[in-house]
Amino acid sequence: MTNIQAAPQRPLLDAVRVSKHYGSNEVLKEVSLQVAAGEVVCIIGPSGAGKSTFLRCINRLEVPDAGEVWVDGQAMGFEERDGKLHELTERKLSKQRASTGMVFQHFNLFPHLTVLGNVMEGPVRVQKRASKVVETEARAVLERVGLGDKIDSYPSQLSGGQRQRVAIARAVAMKPLFLLFDEPTSALDPELVGEVLTVMAGLAADGMTMLVVTHEMGFAREVADRVVFMADGGIVEQGTVDEVLVNPREARTKRFLERVLA
Amino acid sequence: MSTPSAREYVRDSVRELLPQVRLRHWGRWVIAAVILVILGALAYGASQGDISWRDIPYYVISPIILQGLVNTIILAVAAQVSAVILGVIIALMRISENPVAKWFAAAYTWLFRGLPVLLQILLWYNLALIFPRLQLGIPFTDVVFVDLSTNAVMTTFVAAFLGLMLNESAYMAEIVRAGLNSVDRGQIEAAQSIGETPLQRMWRIVLPQAMRVIIPPTGNDFINMLKGTAMASVIGYVELIRAANNIASFNLQVMETLIAAAFWYMVIVSVASVGQSYLERSFDRSDRARGGPTRRARRRLARDLVTPPLVRSHP
Numbered sequence: 013m014t015n016i017q018a019a020p021q022r023p024l025l026d027a028v029r030v031s032k033h034y035g036s037n038e039v040l041k042e043v044s045l046q047v048a049a050g051e052v053v054c055i056i057g058p059s060g061a062g063k064s065t066f067l068r069c070i071n072r073l074e075v076p077d078a079g080e081v082w083v084d085g086q087a088m089g090f091e092e093r094d095g096k097l098h099e100l101t102e103r104k105l106s107k108q109r110a111s112t113g114m115v116f117q118h119f120n121l122f123p124h125l126t127v128l129g130n131v132m133e134g135p136v137r138v139q140k141r142a143s144k145v146v147e148t149e150a151r152a153v154l155e156r157v158g159l160g161d162k163i164d165s166y167p168s169q170l171s172g173g174q175r176q177r178v179a180i181a182r183a184v185a186m187k188p189l190f191l192l193f194d195e196p197t198s199a200l201d202p203e204l205v206g207e208v209l210t211v212m213a214g215l216a217a218d219g220m221t222m223l224v225v226t227h228e229m230g231f232a233r234e235v236a237d238r239v240v241f242m243a244d245g246g247i248v249e250q251g252t253v254d255e256v257l258v259n260p261r262e263a264r265t266k267r268f269l270e271r272v273l274a
Numbered sequence: 275m276s277t278p279s280a281r282e283y284v285r286d287s288v289r290e291l292l293p294q295v296r297l298r299h300w301g302r303w304v305i306a307a308v309i310l311v312i313l314g315a316l317a318y319g320a321s322q323g324d325i326s327w328r329d330i331p332y333y334v335i336s337p338i339i340l341q342g343l344v345n346t347i348i349l350a351v352a353a354q355v356s357a358v359i360l361g362v363i364i365a366l367m368r369i370s371e372n373p374v375a376k377w378f379a380a381a382y383t384w385l386f387r388g389l390p391v392l393l394q395i396l397l398w399y400n401l402a403l404i405f406p407r408l409q410l411g412i413p414f415t416d417v418v419f420v421d422l423s424t425n426a427v428m429t430t431f432v433a434a435f436l437g438l439m440l441n442e443s444a445y446m447a448e449i450v451r452a453g454l455n456s457v458d459r460g461q462i463e464a465a466q467s468i469g470e471t472p473l474q475r476m477w478r479i480v481l482p483q484a485m486r487v488i489i490p491p492t493g494n495d496f497i498n499m500l501k502g503t504a505m506a507s508v509i510g511y512v513e514l515i516r517a518a519n520n521i522a523s524f525n526l527q528v529m530e531t532l533i534a535a536a537f538w539y540m541v542i543v544s545v546a547s548v549g550q551s552y553l554e555r556s557f558d559r560s561d562r563a564r565g566g567p568t569r570r571a572r573r574r575l576a577r578d579l580v581t582p583p584l585v586r587s588h589p
Contacts, residue, residue: 071466071467073463073466073467102471102472103471103472106466106469106470106471106472106474107469108469109466109467109468109469110468110469111469112467113467113468114464114467116460116463116464116467118460120458120460120461120463120464121464122461122464122465122479123483124482124483133468133470133478134468134469134470137470137474137478138468138469138470138474139469179464182464182468183467183468186468186469
C-alpha cells in the first residue's frame with residue numbers, strides 16, 4: 013500500500029472522496045487517490061469500473077457530485093476563500109485546466125488544423141505565448157514523438173498510431189503538471205499500439221507525472237510506479253506492480269487478472 | 275467436353291476478329307427530335323407575340339430599373355446579414371443550458387418561421403394602425419427617452435427588411451443549430467483539455483467545423499432572399515418588380531419591363547451561386563480532411579502536370 017502520511021505539503025494531485033452518479037447509477041463512490049510529482053500511476057480494472065469517469069473528474073470534464081480534486085494546491089473548479097470553496101466560472105476553470113493535459117481514447121485531434129496547428133493551438137491561444145517560440149518547441153515535440161516529417165499533414169492523413177502521438181504532443185506542448193491518459197491505445201489496430209506505448213514510456217522516463225487508464229498490462233508492468241485496481245466505482249487495491257499484478261491480495265483483483273492474462 | 279488443343283488456341287489468337295455492330299439508340303434520336311421541334315414551335319410562337327423585343331435592352335439599363343436592382347440587392351444583403359447574426363444568437367440560446375433561453379429560442383423559431391413572409395411584411399408596414407407612436411421610456415412614469423411617429427420609422431424599406439429578416443433569422447437559427455450539433459462532442463472536450471475558454475472553443479474549434487454544414491443551406495437561403503425581396507413591391511418598396519411596374523404604368527410595356535427585371539434576377543442569382551461555391555470551397559477543408567493532398571502537395575501536383583514528360587509513351 014502507499015504510505016499516506018500527514019505530509020506537510022499536498023501531493024501534486026490529491027483527489028479526495030470523489031463521487032459521481034448518473035441517475036441511480038453510482039459510477040464513483042468516494043474515490044480518493046494521491047499522485048506525487050514524477051509518479052506514473054496506471055489504473056486498471058473491468059469496464060464500467062468508473063476508471064474513465066474518475067479521470068474526467070480530475071480535469072473536471074465531468075463535474076463530480078461530491079469530493080475535491082486538488083491540483084498543485086488548488087481545488088479544481090473552485091476558489092478557496094474564507095474557509096469555503098466557491099465555484100469558479102467556466103472561464104476561470106479553463107485557466108486551471110491549462111495546467112493539466114489529457115490524451116483521449118479517440119484522439120480528438122482538430123481536423124481543420126494541421127498537425128503543427130493542433131500542437132500550437134494551446135500554447136498560442138491559451139497561454140498566449142509568441143508563436144515563433146511555440147513553433148520551434150512544437151517542432152521539437154513532434155520530432156520527439158517521431159512525427160517531424162508530418163507537421164503539415166492533416167489528422168485524417170495519419171494512421172491511428174500517428175494521430176495518437178500527435179495528441180500526446182498536443183498535450184505535452186502545454187507543459188502540463190501531469191498528463192491524464194484515457195485508454196490511449198484502445199481504439200488502435202493491434203500493430204499500432206507499440207509506437208504509442210513507446211512514446212508514453214519515453215515521457216515516463218523523462219519524469220513526466222502520468223495517470224494512465226489502460227488495458228495494456230505489459231505497459232503497466234514495465235512503466236508503472238504504482239498500479240491501482242478499480243472495480244464497481246471504487247479502488248479495490250493499489251500498490252507496486254509486484255503487489256497488485258503479481259501477488260494481488262483481493263479476490264476481485266485475482267479474478268480480473270486471471271481473465272485478462274489468460 | 276473435349277479441351278481445345280494447343281493448335282486451336284494458336285488459330286484463335288491469329289484469326290481476324292468478327293466485326294461488331296453497335297446498338298443505334300433510336301429512342302434517343304426520336305426524343306431529341308421531339309424536343310427540338312417543340313422548342314422551335316415555341317420560338318416561332320414567341321416571335322409572333324405582340325412584344326417589342328428591341329425595347330428590352332433599353333429597359334435593362336434604364337436608370338429606374340438599375341435603381342430597382344440596387345434596392346433589391348441592398349434589401350437582400352441587409353436582411354440576410356442581419357438574419358445570420360440574429361440566427362447565430364438564437365441558435366446559441368437554443369443549445370444553451372438556460373431553460374428560459376431555450377424556450378424563448380424555440381418559440382421565436384416557431385413564430386417567425388410559421389407566418390408567411392408577405393403577412394409579416396404587411397403587419398410591420400401597418401404597425402401604425404395599432405401603435406401610432408413608438409416610445410421608449412419607463413412604464414408607469416412620465417419618463418420617455420424616445421418618442422417617434424410609427425409611420426416615420428416604418429418606411430417601406432424598414433417594414434420589408436423586418437419581415438424578410440425576422441423570417442430568415444428563424445431559418446438561420448435552425449441551420450446554425452444543425453451545424454453546431456454536427457461537431458463531435460470530443461472536439462469540445464479536447465479544446466477544454468488544453469484550457470480553451472467557452473468563447474475560444476466556439477470560435478476556434480466548433481464554428482470552423484460547423485461552417486461546412488452551415489454554408490451550403492445559407493447560400494440557398496440567400497438566393498431565395500434575392501427573389502423574396504419581390505414581396506416588398508406589395509407595400510411600394512421600389513425594388514426590381516416595382517421599378518418595372520413603375521415604367522409600365524405610363525407606357526404600358528408590362529411584359530418588356532418585367533423581362534428586363536427577369537434578366538437582372540438571373541444575373542444576381544447566378545453571381546450569388548458562383549459566390550456560394552467559392553465560399554464552400556474556401557471553408558470546406560474536407561478534401562484535405564478526407565485524406566486529399568495538402569495545398570503544398572496540390573501545387574506540386576499542378577506543376578508536375580504542366581511539365582512535359584521527358585519521354586512520351588506514345589508516338
